[in-house]
Amino acid sequence: MMVTIHQPNFFPWLPFFEKIRSSDTFVFLRHCQFEKNNYQNRFFYRDSRRTMSVNKGLEPIINKRYADPHNDWQKIKNNLKDKRQILEEFDDCISESLWDTNQKIIIVLLKKLNINAKVEYDELTDKLSNDRLISICKNLGATTYLAGSGGKNYMNLEAWKAAGIDVQFQVMNDDIKKHVLDVL
Numbered sequence: 001m002m003v004t005i006h007q008p009n010f011f012p013w014l015p016f017f018e019k020i021r022s023s024d025t026f027v028f029l030r031h032c033q034f035e036k037n038n039y040q041n042r043f044f045y046r047d048s049r050r051t052m053s054v055n056k057g058l059e060p061i062i063n064k065r066y067a068d069p070h071n072d073w074q075k076i077k078n079n080l081k082d083k084r085q086i087l088e089e090f091d092d093c094i095s096e097s098l099w100d101t102n103q104k105i106i107i108v109l110l111k112k113l114n115i116n117a118k119v120e121y122d123e124l125t126d127k128l129s130n131d132r133l134i135s136i137c138k139n140l141g142a143t144t145y146l147a148g149s150g151g152k153n154y155m156n157l158e159a160w161k162a163a164g165i166d167v168q169f170q171v172m173n174d175d176i177k178k179h180v181l182d183v184l
């Protein structure tokens with residue numbers, strides 16, 4: 001069984017969904033640190049950043065709050081007039097909770113893209129980084145972990161081998177280097 005794990009980004013780009021499509025099970029990583037200036041509250045589309053402002057602080061994603069979600073969402077829709085009708089389908093997903101907003105958007109997008117991977121959620125643990133990912137995979141009975149290409153920079157492949165879990169890295173090609181909004 002192939003598993004992939006990722007934090008809930010805000011309107012992820014298409015390769016995020018292609019990685020899930022290639023897996024049997026997708027795990028939302030919600031008990032992890034919010035990463036300032038990353039994709040958990042913004043996305044790039046047409047060479048511009050689309051951002052939902054967040055309250056200050058680096059609390060875990062599950063506790064992170066959007067500062068002005070409905071106003072920010074309206075600005076995003078106004079700036080993407082040709083995608084407004086599609087974006088309005090996500091109005092009910094928007095709330096003050098970053099976790100709740102992002103995971104609801106991703107769930108809707110999985111349905112729209114007809115991706116049927118099983119969805120699971122991480123549990124609070126003291127384990128970090130590589131050990132945490134291995135633990136999640138073992139608990140789910142994974143035989144293979146599908147990692148993003150950035151995993152090569154931090155993953156201890158010997159630890160995965162010792163755990164009996166094969167690691168594959170997502171292969172990117174030009175066809176999937178676009179945003180999910182381009183295919184809706």
